[in-house]
Each structure stands twice: as C-alpha cells, then as structure tokens.
Amino acid sequence: MPSDEPLLLTTQRFRVVEVTRQLPDGSTRTRAVVRHPGAVVILPVVDDRHICLIKQFRVSIGKILIEVPAGTLEPNEPPVKCAARELLEETGYTAARLTPLHVVYPSPGIMDEAMHLFMAEGLTRGEPNREHGEEIENLIVAWDEALAMIDRGEIRDSKTIATLLLGERRRRAGFQPVQT
Amino acid sequence: MPSDEPLLLTTQRFRVVEVTRQLPDGSTRTRAVVRHPGAVVILPVVDDRHICLIKQFRVSIGKILIEVPAGTLEPNEPPVKCAARELLEETGYTAARLTPLHVVYPSPGIMDEAMHLFMAEGLTRGEPNREHGEEIENLIVAWDEALAMIDRGEIRDSKTIATLLLGERRRRAGFQPVQT
Numbered sequence: 001m002p003s004d005e006p007l008l009l010t011t012q013r014f015r016v017v018e019v020t021r022q023l024p025d026g027s028t029r030t031r032a033v034v035r036h037p038g039a040v041v042i043l044p045v046v047d048d049r050h051i052c053l054i055k056q057f058r059v060s061i062g063k064i065l066i067e068v069p070a071g072t073l074e075p076n077e078p079p080v081k082c083a084a085r086e087l088l089e090e091t092g093y094t095a096a097r098l099t100p101l102h103v104v105y106p107s108p109g110i111m112d113e114a115m116h117l118f119m120a121e122g123l124t125r126g127e128p129n130r131e132h133g134e135e136i137e138n139l140i141v142a143w144d145e146a147l148a149m150i151d152r153g154e155i156r157d158s159k160t161i162a163t164l165l166l167g168e169r170r171r172r173a174g175f176q177p178v179q180t
Numbered sequence: 181m182p183s184d185e186p187l188l189l190t191t192q193r194f195r196v197v198e199v200t201r202q203l204p205d206g207s208t209r210t211r212a213v214v215r216h217p218g219a220v221v222i223l224p225v226v227d228d229r230h231i232c233l234i235k236q237f238r239v240s241i242g243k244i245l246i247e248v249p250a251g252t253l254e255p256n257e258p259p260v261k262c263a264a265r266e267l268l269e270e271t272g273y274t275a276a277r278l279t280p281l282h283v284v285y286p287s288p289g290i291m292d293e294a295m296h297l298f299m300a301e302g303l304t305r306g307e308p309n310r311e312h313g314e315e316i317e318n319l320i321v322a323w324d325e326a327l328a329m330i331d332r333g334e335i336r337d338s339k340t341i342a343t344l345l346l347g348e349r350r351r352r353a354g355f356q357p358v359q360t
Contacts (some may be wrong), residue, residue, distance in 0.1 A: 009189040009196055011212035016189055017195060019239050024315070032191035033240045034214065049267070058288040059201050060213045065288055072289075102330075104338040106286045108238040108245055109252075110193055110216070113287065115338065134206070147324055150282075150346070158284040158295065162338050165332070165345035 008032060013072065014111075034114035040083040041070040041165045043101070044093055044120045045139055051167075052091055052123075053139040053146065053160070066139065066149065068158040068164070070115070079116035087120055089129045091138055096122025101166055106159060117163050119170075143168065157180050188212060193252065194291075215326050216293035219265040221250040223281070223347045224300045226320055228277055231347075232271055232303075232324065233319040234339070244318065246329065248335040248344070250295070259296035267300055269309045271318055276302025281346055286339060297343050299350075323348065 005017035015035045023030050044052040058065050071086030075078065083098050101117040130136055141149070146164055149155045155164070185197035195215045202208050224232040238245050251266030253259065263278050280296040310316055321329070326344055329335045335344070 008191070009212075009341040011188070013212065013308040014190070014214075021239050029239075031239050032189075032193065034194075034290075039289075058285075059199050059211050060288050060290060061285060061290045061294075065285065068345070069290075071290070094342075102333065102336070102341070103243060104336050104341060105238075105245065107291065108240050108247075109219075109250070110240060111242045111291075112212075113289065114241075121304060131199075147349075151349075153282065155207065156282070156284050157288060158342050160337055161282070161284060162342040163344065165349065166341065169331075169345065 005033075021092045032110070034107075034111035036072075036111055037075070038073045038079075039070055039115070040073065040079050040086055041068055041115050041117045041163055042083050042087045042098070042120050043093070043118070043163050044087060044091060045167075046121060046123060050140050050144050050148060051143060051164075052093065052180060053141055053155075054090055054136050055139055056136045057078050065129075065157050066155050067160045070159065079117065083116070083118045083120070088126065088129070090136055092126045092128035093120065093123045094126060095120035096124075101163065101170070104159070116160055117166065119160075119167060129151075143171070185213075210232070212290070214287075214289055214291035214293075216252075218253040218259075218294045218296070219250055220251065220253065220259050220266055221248055221295050221297045222263050222267045222275075222278070222300050223298070223343050224267060224271060224275070224303060225347075226303060226333075229322050230320050231323060231326060232346075233317055233321055233335075234270055234316050236316045245337050246335050250339065260298065263296070263298045263300070266283045268306065269311065270316055272306045272308035273300065273303040274306060275300035276304075281343065281350070283341070284342060295339055298345065299347060306357055321349070332354050 009016040019033045020030045069090040073082050099119045107123050117129050189196040198209040199213045200210045226232050228284050253262050260278050279299045280297050
C-alpha cells in the first residue's frame, strides 16, 4: 500500500487514507478509503452432514449475528496460519485440512479488505480461546438447515452467505479437497 | 444511530465513531466503527438465460472488479427507489419489477452498512447516467458463465458472489417473483 497517501485517521483495527486518482479526462478525484489488513473466513465441516456456525454480538450494528468463524490477519501472517488460529480461538476446533475456497472483497466501494475463505475439515474438538469481550457461542447445524436459515433471513452476514453457498456449490459438484 | 458516540472522522461517504459497550463482566470495550448510510445491490435479469454485470475500476484496491450494480442510499431514500435509480445510472436499464432478495451486512466487524439486495426483471434498455469518474461498462453474460466466473476467481466481489448464488438458488427452486 502506497505510503504517500495522506492519513486521515488511525484506529486499532483500520486506518483511513485519502486516495487521489487521475481520470481519463485529465481531472482528478479524491476519496477517503479504509485500509484494512485483510481477514480469513473459515467454514468448519464437522461431519458429512453438519457444519459449525457461531453466534456473536456485533457492536457495529448492536445485534447478534449468525456467522462462520473469521478474524483479522496479523502483520505478515500467512492466511492459512491465521485461519487455523482463528478457528481454534473462536470454536475450539483444530483442522487436519484447511482448503482455500476463494479470496473476496467485502466492501470494495470504500475499503481494501480482502477475505481469504477456507474450508476446514478433519476437525478435532478442543477448548476455544476467545478474546476478552468476544461473546461467541458455537452452533452445530445441518447443511440444509444452514441454507434454510439463509432463505429465512436468519443469516444476514454477507461473508457467511457467500461462503456457505460457495461451499454448497463445491459440495454438489463433488468437490474433492486436498488430502493431508 | 445514537448521537452520543464520539465522532472520530467525517468523510463524504462515511463517518467513523467510537462505540463503548459494557461487557457481561462489568468491564467496558471501546471500538472504532464505520457508520455508513446503507446501500442497494441489483441483479439485472436480462432474459431467461442472461444477466447484466458491470466492470468497474475500484480505487480502494486499484483494480477492475466484475460486480452487480450497486449504490449508496441517499438520506431517507426507500431502498427500492434507490435500486431503480442506481440500476438506471449504472446500466441504463429500467425494470418493470424489483423484487427484494435479502438484506445483508458486508463487514459487520467494523461497519454498520446494510445492503438491500434486489432482483430486477422486465428490463427496458436506455442510456446510463454515470456519475463523473465512474468508469463502468456493462457485461451481458449467461447465468452459467457468471457462476463459472465465480469458480475461476474472475468474480471476487463478495456482494456479487452472494447475490448471484442467492439468485441461482431461487432460480433452481422455481422462485416466482411478485407480478407487476
């Protein structure tokens, strides 16, 4: 990320910078952009029929959302390592296999965050190591029930909808993950 | 949105505020949150086999993304009215029917933005009315090709992936939109 962007704000989890761009007609446009370190998103496949979702309170909207586990990349942290760390922290699971599903941009209109999506398989259960203030609980649900929760509007987190529907599409196509 | 949140930054398209929350153990946690007016996302169904995507340069990531049309809500603007406006502005199409598909949160970890997703049908072609600096072009693609573009990683915008897969799920289920 260029260092010559004027800095408007620094917070614990993101910065806001001013980006100036020259348009084809020669004029320039200036925009505030949120710079984010990137994130991982994990779809934990518990067995042939079940996945693990989490319920967590989201301060930004003042509501509990049902989501797949996710977390922010540490500086220079490889996404797959971050995915293993966040899966353990948020759900207590350790995965034998973490298979990349996709890399997506959640809000490219104002933010540069890239989300690395993984499918987690071969899970071993342990104790979650949640950060102070993370009010999270696990929710083991059948695939079909998760899809019905999307249709009924009970799942409203966009990354969770994209990840579940991508996972389901791979599943229907007979997706074979890499063997460990 | 509460007015007692300390304001950290105001930009043209969003604000950043400080939100303090009391945890169950009595301690408090303070976080910077991006306050966003909300947005609409439109899936333009051109005919039985084709949809309309757009290609646009995204300043935040410095790349061209393939997306469904979308735009930001004006103050007090009903989402369906905004969807009609943004569809016309970005693609030139007017829709006979705008059917709500879902309401999703793209980045609830740091931002309160809600996206209202619509399926647009009964399209009439006209001239787009793009804002100065919007470098957008239409892309008419078959449904199956759009899904293949997701699988090949050519579509990386999260709202577009969620909207296309939700639309495809409705389509397979024989979704009958409201008649005009």
